[in-house]
Amino acid sequence: MSSLKLASLLYLLSFILLFKVAFCELPLHHRCSSPEKFTTNDPFDKNLQQLAGNLSNETPTNAGFSLGSRGQGPYEVYGLALCRVNVSYADCRSCVANASKEILNRCPNSKGATIWYEKCLFKYGNENFFGHLDLHGVAFCSPNNLSQSIISFNETKVNMWSQLADETLVSQNLYAVGSSEVNGSDKLYGFTQCTRDISSSNCEVCLRFVLTKLSEYCDGKDGGRISVVSCSVRYEMYEFLNA
Ligand SMILES: *[C@@H]1O[C@H](CO)[C@@H](O)[C@H](O)[C@H]1NC(C)=O
Ligand SMILES: *[C@@H]1O[C@H](CO)[C@@H](O)[C@H](O)[C@H]1NC(C)=O
Ligand SMILES: *[C@@H]1O[C@H](CO)[C@@H](O)[C@H](O)[C@H]1NC(C)=O
Ligand SMILES: *[C@@H]1O[C@H](CO)[C@@H](O)[C@H](O)[C@H]1NC(C)=O
Ligand SMILES: *[C@@H]1O[C@H](CO)[C@@H](O)[C@H](O)[C@H]1NC(C)=O
Ligand SMILES: *[C@@H]1O[C@H](CO)[C@@H](O)[C@H](O)[C@H]1NC(C)=O
Numbered sequence: 001m002s003s004l005k006l007a008s009l010l011y012l013l014s015f016i017l018l019f020k021v022a023f024c025e026l027p028l029h030h031r032c033s034s035p036e037k038f039t040t041n042d043p044f045d046k047n048l049q050q051l052a053g054n055l056s057n058e059t060p061t062n063a064g065f066s067l068g069s070r071g072q073g074p075y076e077v078y079g080l081a082l083c084r085v086n087v088s089y090a091d092c093r094s095c096v097a098n099a100s101k102e103i104l105n106r107c108p109n110s111k112g113a114t115i116w117y118e119k120c121l122f123k124y125g126n127e128n129f130f131g132h133l134d135l136h137g138v139a140f141c142s143p144n145n146l147s148q149s150i151i152s153f154n155e156t157k158v159n160m161w162s163q164l165a166d167e168t169l170v171s172q173n174l175y176a177v178g179s180s181e182v183n184g185s186d187k188l189y190g191f192t193q194c195t196r197d198i199s200s201s202n203c204e205v206c207l208r209f210v211l212t213k214l215s216e217y218c219d220g221k222d223g224g225r226i227s228v229v230s231c232s233v234r235y236e237m238y239e240f241l242n243a
Helices: 003-008 043-061 089-106 150-170 200-217
Strands: 016-018 029-032 065-070 077-083 112-116 120-125 137-141 175-182 186-194 224-228 231-236
Touching: 029 089, 043 065, 043 077, 043 089, 043 120, 077 089, 089 112, 089 120, 137 200, 150 175, 150 186, 150 200, 150 231, 186 200, 200 224, 200 231
Parallel strands: 016 137
Antiparallel strands: 029 112, 065 077, 077 120, 112 120, 137 224, 175 186, 186 231, 224 231
């Protein structure tokens, strides 16, 4: 796809870019996407509660991804949950359950919102968004400058991303993990992942978009990540997936 077309996607972006992250179990970011409000205990609220409970149960058993809707007409709620690659069954379930509670504190009575954690993301809305690219998200760079030659690091990183992106597009669950040696001694670890409601071609568009942004934002840094709703990528010089 042309860089012109990629540029035209930029307007969708409302990143916050941070260089330090407080991790633990705190959300990384949230977005209240609908100005419309529901009334506490109205059918929309009840449908949302039920859907959130169902998604937190279903996501771990469905290889880290689930979506669904509840209710009808103006009270219909659509929701989606994704757990990051390599997150345990128990953590996936607890992350989605936490996310669906916390989003209500952060976007009170909003008819649409998304919340991002280290281990999962949860999105809901009153419109059917399944299959649509959503490039809103969050980016973080490691504060540490590369100690290696940037030229050899860049080369390794570019090769790793193209391999992971290729693997992701043909994988059953739209993700890939990998590692590459950098300059003989060190190793670079990374993953790419798309939500499974989008097509493989939309996954490709999403990955190209975030990888372009990542190399722009985190150039010269030894780690970085971007998570938009439709896809996520991260690289580090240590094995972060089992941390
Ligand atoms: C969804 O959750 C409700 C209770 O909140 C439960 O009665 C129902 O069986 C669940 N549905 C599925 C498909 O898990
Ligand atoms: C969910 O929240 C509980 C209570 O705050 C916390 O102990 C737990 O670690 C959280 N789970 C995840 C996966 O973030
Ligand atoms: C990284 O490099 C920049 C400028 O090249 C410098 O300002 C910054 O302090 C460095 N960061 C660290 C953690 O050394
Ligand atoms: C490997 O790293 C060393 C020091 O970190 C540097 O002097 C050397 O140029 C690097 N080699 C390549 C091929 O980048
Ligand atoms: C590394 O890659 C980034 C983006 O791809 C580029 O802007 C930068 O100039 C590259 N650095 C070197 C030393 O090649
Ligand atoms: C992550 O999961 C992939 C397969 O899904 C596996 O090959 C890899 O070893 C796992 N990595 C870690 C660090 O657990």
